[in-house]
Amino acid sequence: MMIDALTGVLLIPAVGTMLLAALPGYRLTARLNVLAAFLTFATASSLFAVTSESGSYLLVDDLNKVFIVLTTFVGFTTSVFSASYIDHEIEIGRLTPVFVRFYHAMYQALMFAMNLALVANNIGLMWVAIELATLTTVLMVGIYRTHEALEAAWKYFILGSVGIALALFGTILIYMAARPVIGEGLSAMVWTVLITRASQFDPALLNVAFVFLLLGYGTKVGLAPLHAWLPDAHAEGPTPISAVLSGLLLNVALYALLRFKMLLALNPAAIAPGPLMVTLGLISCLFAALMLYRRRDIKRMFAYSSIEHMGIIVFAFGMGGPLANFAGLLHMTMHSLTKSAIFFAVGHVAQAKGTQKIADLGGLTVTHPVLGWGLVLGVVAIAGLPPLGIFMSEFLVVSSTFAREPWLAVILVVGILVALGGLFLRLNTIAFGEPRGPTAPAQASYLPMFAHLAIVSVAGFYIPPALVLGFENVAKLLG
Amino acid sequence: MRGITFDVAHLLAGSLVLVSFMQLYQDRLYALLNVFALHALVLAASVAWQAFIQNAPHLYVTAAIALVFKAIIIPIALHRIIVRLGIHREIETVVGIGPAMLLGMGLVALSMVVMLRVTAEADPLAREDLAFALSVVLLGLLMMVTRRNAVSQVVGFMSLENGLVLAATGAKGMPLVVEISVAFSVLIAFIVIGIFLFRIRERFDSVDLQALERFRGERQ
Numbered sequence: 001m002m003i004d005a006l007t008g009v010l011l012i013p014a015v016g017t018m019l020l021a022a023l024p025g026y027r028l029t030a031r032l033n034v035l036a037a038f039l040t041f042a043t044a045s046s047l048f049a050v051t052s053e054s055g056s057y058l059l060v061d062d063l064n065k066v067f068i069v070l071t072t073f074v075g076f077t078t079s080v081f082s083a084s085y086i087d088h089e090i091e092i093g094r095l096t097p098v099f100v101r102f103y104h105a106m107y108q109a110l111m112f113a114m115n116l117a118l119v120a121n122n123i124g125l126m127w128v129a130i131e132l133a134t135l136t137t138v139l140m141v142g143i144y145r146t147h148e149a150l151e152a153a154w155k156y157f158i159l160g161s162v163g164i165a166l167a168l169f170g171t172i173l174i175y176m177a178a179r180p181v182i183g184e185g186l187s188a189m190v191w192t193v194l195i196t197r198a199s200q201f202d203p204a205l206l207n208v209a210f211v212f213l214l215l216g217y218g219t220k221v222g223l224a225p226l227h228a229w230l231p232d233a234h235a236e237g238p239t240p241i242s243a244v245l246s247g248l249l250l251n252v253a254l255y256a257l258l259r260f261k262m263l264l265a266l267n268p269a270a271i272a273p274g275p276l277m278v279t280l281g282l283i284s285c286l287f288a289a290l291m292l293y294r295r296r297d298i299k300r301m302f303a304y305s306s307i308e309h310m311g312i313i314v315f316a317f318g319m320g321g322p323l324a325n326f327a328g329l330l331h332m333t334m335h336s337l338t339k340s341a342i343f344f345a346v347g348h349v350a351q352a353k354g355t356q357k358i359a360d361l362g363g364l365t366v367t368h369p370v371l372g373w374g375l376v377l378g379v380v381a382i383a384g385l386p387p388l389g390i391f392m393s394e395f396l397v398v399s400s401t402f403a404r405e406p407w408l409a410v411i412l413v414v415g416i417l418v419a420l421g422g423l424f425l426r427l428n429t430i431a432f433g434e435p436r437g438p439t440a441p442a443q444a445s446y447l448p449m450f451a452h453l454a455i456v457s458v459a460g461f462y463i464p465p466a467l468v469l470g471f472e473n474v475a476k477l478l479g
Numbered sequence: 480m481r482g483i484t485f486d487v488a489h490l491l492a493g494s495l496v497l498v499s500f501m502q503l504y505q506d507r508l509y510a511l512l513n514v515f516a517l518h519a520l521v522l523a524a525s526v527a528w529q530a531f532i533q534n535a536p537h538l539y540v541t542a543a544i545a546l547v548f549k550a551i552i553i554p555i556a557l558h559r560i561i562v563r564l565g566i567h568r569e570i571e572t573v574v575g576i577g578p579a580m581l582l583g584m585g586l587v588a589l590s591m592v593v594m595l596r597v598t599a600e601a602d603p604l605a606r607e608d609l610a611f612a613l614s615v616v617l618l619g620l621l622m623m624v625t626r627r628n629a630v631s632q633v634v635g636f637m638s639l640e641n642g643l644v645l646a647a648t649g650a651k652g653m654p655l656v657v658e659i660s661v662a663f664s665v666l667i668a669f670i671v672i673g674i675f676l677f678r679i680r681e682r683f684d685s686v687d688l689q690a691l692e693r694f695r696g697e698r699q
Contacts, residue, residue, distance in 0.1 A: 124655035128662050135669060142673075157673065158632060161666060162620065165639055168659065169616060172646045175653050176598070176605065184652025204597035 005050065006058055008043035009068060009115045012036055016108035026090060026100040030083040033104045037079035040111060041072040056190050059121030062474045067118050067255050070333055074247045074340050075111050077448035081344045082107065082240035084445040088351045089238070099143055103238070110136040110244065114252045121191045123171050126256055127164065130220065133249060134160040141237035152232035159219060159229040167216025167256075173209035174263070177201040194263060203269035210273055213260045214280070220253030222307050223314060224284035234303035235356065239347030242299055246306040247340035251332055254310070258317060258478060265320070265479045277318025278408065284311030285415035292422030297356050298346055301426055302339065305382060308419050309335045315412060316397045317478065319404070325475035327396035330463075334389040334456055335382075341452035342378040345371055352442035358426055363435030368442055372431050374449050379427045381456050383420040389459030484532045485604055491525035492611040495645060496587060499618040499638055503583050504576045508561050508630055512554045515634045519550035522641045529648045538648055541660045545644065548664050549637065556671055557630055566628065574625045586617040608649030615642030633670050640667070 016036035020029050047065050054060060086103070089095040095103070110133055117129035138160065142153030171189075178188040181200045187193045198206075219226040234242040261273045288308035295301035313335065316328030348371055349364060350356045364372030381388040394416060401409035498518045505511040523546035530538030574582075590613035598606035619639025623632050640663050647656045 122655070124659060128655075128658065131662055131666065135666065138669075154629070154673070157670065158623070158636070161636055161670070162623065162639070165616070165636075165643055168643050169613070169646060172643070172650050172653065173609075176609065176650050179650070179652065180600070186654040188652075189654055202597075202600060204599075208593060208597050 005043050005046045006060055006119060009040055009047075009072065009119065010112060012040045012043060013108045013112035013115065017105050017112060020108055021101065021105035024097070024101065026086065026097050026104075029101055029104045030086055033107055034076070034079045034083055036108055037072070037076040037111065040115070041069075041076040044068045044072040044115075054121055054192055056186065057122055057125060058119045059191060060119065061477070062470065063258070063477055064118045064255070066329065066333075066470065066474055067251060068115060070336055071114050071118065071248050071252070072111070074336055075114075075244065077451060078240050078243050078247070078340060078344075079107065080445060081243070081347065081448045082238075084443065085238065085240055085347050085351070088443060092351075094144065095238075103140060103143060106136045106140050107240075107244075110140070110249075114248060117252050118255060122186070122189050123174060123191060123194070123259075124189050126191075126259075127168055127171050130167070130217070130253065130256060131164050133252065134164060134220070137233070137237075137241065137245060137249060140241045141233045143238060144236070146236070148232075149236040152229075152236035156229040156233040159226070163216050163219025163226065165216070166212050166219070170209045170212030170214075170216055170260075173205055173212065174260070177205035177209060191259060195266065198263045198266040199268070201263075201267055201270075203267055203271075206264055206267055206270040210260060210264050210271070210276075214257065214273075214276055217253045217257045217260075218280060221250050221257065221314065222284070222310050223280045224287045224307065224311065227284065227288075227307050230307060231300045231303040234306070235297050235300040239299070239343055239350065242303070243340040243343035243347075246303070246343065247336040250306065250310050251336060254313065254317075254332070257314075261317070262477075262479060274318045274320050277314050279318075281311045281313070281315030281318055282408065282411055282415070284308065285315065285412060286311075286418070289415045289419035289422060292419055293425065295422075295426065296358050298350070298358050298361065298426075298430065299343070299356050301358070301423075302342055302346065302382075305419065305423065306335075306339055308415065309339070309382070312394065312397060312412065312416070315408075316400075319397075319401055319408075320479060321400070321404075322472065322475045323400040324397065325478040326471050327393055327400055329471050329474055330459075331390070331393035331397060334393050334459060337452045338378060338381045338388075338390060338456050341449045341456070342375065342382060344449040344452070345375040345378055348442045348444040349375065352440065352444075353437040355437065358430060360437055361430045362433035362437070364431045366435045367437070367439040370446055371442055371444065374446065374453065376427065376431050377453050377457075378449075379423055379431075381453065383423045384416055385420075387457075387460040389456040392460055392463075484528075488525070488528055488532065488604055489607060491521060491528055492608050492645060492649070494521045495525060495641065496611050496614045496618070499615050499622075499642075500580065500583055502622060502634065502638060503579050503618065503625075506576070508566065508628070509558070511631055511634055512557055512561075515638065516550050516554040518638050518641055519545050519553075522644060523550060525645060526648045533651055535652070537657050540657045541644060541648060544660050544664055545641070549641070549667075553637070553667065553671060557633070560671070560674055561630060566630070579621065579625055583618050583621055586621060587614040590614045590617055602651075605649055605651060609646055612642045612646035612649060615639070615645060618642075629674055633667075633674065636670070637667055 023029055113129050113133035117126050120126035138153050138157045142149050175188055181197050182188040222230040264270045264273045285308050288304045291304045313328050313332045316324045353361055381390050384390045384394045398409050501514045505514055523542045526542040591610050594610035594613050616639050619635050622635030626632050
């Protein structure tokens with residue numbers, strides 16, 4: 001039963017990819033895409049119901065269950081949004097049916113790759129899965145084939161490739177460190193074996209390996225000096241892909257990083273991975289917060305906001321300890337839900353107004369009240385205002401840091417406040433400024449956006465005890 | 480461990496670093512492609528030698544991929560792309576050859592210092608291989624940042640990847656090496672097809688400042 005659910009989250013998207021690549025008719029494929037994403041989500045949820053059991057290639061534990069369920073849930077809601085988004089793109093002729101077929105197949109391939117990366121018990125397999133995820137998103141970012149989209153896809157491709165190349169070097173070094181202890185062959189790359197023997201590994205090799213892994217997977221997380229691909233990829237690709245990139249793919253890369261952090265934490269002689277992550281996290285947060293002020297493109301602005309939040313999350317996990325890890329997990333979940341909701345809104349806004357330029361958007365709450373207020377709610381949430389979910393998680397991150405390293409907490413708060421200012425400055429023009437552009441009602445499906453926002457709003461007041469317990473377990477696991 | 484097997488492996492890995500240096504100072508694309516083919520050839524020999532001394536027949540597959548795909552097919556494909564794009568006469572001078580070589584030497588010294596120090600307990604062949612592999616990786620990165628032309632960036636990426644394959648084969652008994660080299664070949668094939676289909680000449684540095692601004696999406 002266990003193995004069935006586990007292979008299910010891989011099998012459904014894999015079959016979906018082939019089916020969607022073969023079937024004509026974009027309306028049908030869009031629905032099938034939603035169906036496949038829903039089935040994957042349902043299967044992933046059933047992982048909670050049964051006890052876990054891991055093989056030498058696949059693995060289920062408390063940590064990746066959280067990631068899988070979050071990934072498949074946002075994957076499902078994004079597929080609903082994507083269906084209405086794609087409808088409109090076809091109507092205005094920005095995409096042809098052939099490309100839509102390709103797009104849907106790639107969407108499922110991406111879900112497959114992300115799930116594979118999350119359930120992989122073998123660090124080599126995990127690397128291959130993340131490479132596959134990069135490839136599929138590159139193809140989707142470039143799907144409009146405009147000059148800008150191709151440049152963005154190319155930049156993403158080159159930087160992403162360098163990132164995963166560095167990550168592979170780190171993976172090889174981990175194997176080199178494990179080999180004298182575990183012996184040659186497959187088991188020296190199996191995560192569950194590595195973690196039990198990590199304390200005996202050569203600490204110097206582990207140190208160098210972690211630096212490469214941090215730089216490599218950190219590129220995919222979008223950490224500050226390595227983030228250059230992220231805003232372009234978000235801005236030029238189709239909006240559902242921006243939502244999936246921000247909400248999910250960054251998390252998957254972060255998950256890989258966390259796995260290796262756990263390895264290092266078990267070896268007392270190796271460097272502490274925490275301070276490195278804290279530093280990169282703070283730099284990302286501050287840098288992205290400042291960059292928010294000069295944005296003129298709405299999707300690009302929220303891409304920088306994603307860098308800022310990934311910075312906060314990496315910071316929290318870098319601080320470590322049960323409370324900060326809990327806060328990091330909660331923040332990651334809230335950010336995924338909120339940011340994808342924002343991209344759902346932005347996608348429909350950009351379609352209704354025919355532009356992504358902030359200067360040409362204005363008075364959304366007047367011209368498109370539902371979308372406008374949805375966006376306002378999303379931005380209020382992402383900026384971390386009370387009483388919404390992100391306020392909760394940011395508050396936890398900051399307060400847990402204050403108890404240990406007050407100065408770091410001050411820097412973090414400055415970053416969060418600067419970002420808040422930047423976001424509201426732009427939101428003011430977009431939502432409440434003078435109405436601009438077309439006022440025709442948007443053909444939008446509001447359900448995914450408001451579902452996410454509802455979860456985030458409720459999470460500000462009430463988080464189910466079962467979820468708290470689950471997160472606490474994972475936080476302990478992370479060390 | 481010592482003796483002729485060690486010396487040959489050492490020689491081949493060292494030659495790979497040397498060929499990486501040769502790539503750094505090629506300023507014509509054709510010449511660069513020829514040197515890259517040599518790079519892949521040396522890699523294939525090195526991997527085949529590792530397969531022989533480790534008694535690991537699956538590594539011959541990796542060697543064959545390096546030989547057929549990277550030393551023959553890719554250079555020929557890129558050759559044709561260069562002709563089609565009409566950039567075969569172009570000469571690149573981004574960073575001068577002198578500074579690039581000096582930087583390269585610094586990187587090799589860095590990787591020797593880092594790798595030989597941290598792998599003091601590993602067996603000598605593996606640690607030297609790893610040090611050479613890191614040098615090749617870093618030289619590939621250096622090439623990617625000093626070149627503007629998309630084709631030479633791809634060549635830089637591929638030589639970086641050759642360094643990774645060298646590291647993976649040097650790590651004795653590492654599983655999934657063949658799978659990883661196949662995955663990389665797919666990646667490279669995509670890149671090359673991408674260049675060809677979309678006629679990408681340069682990444683994001685363009686002499687045309689207006690194009691740059693438009694690309695950044697920030698101009699109103």
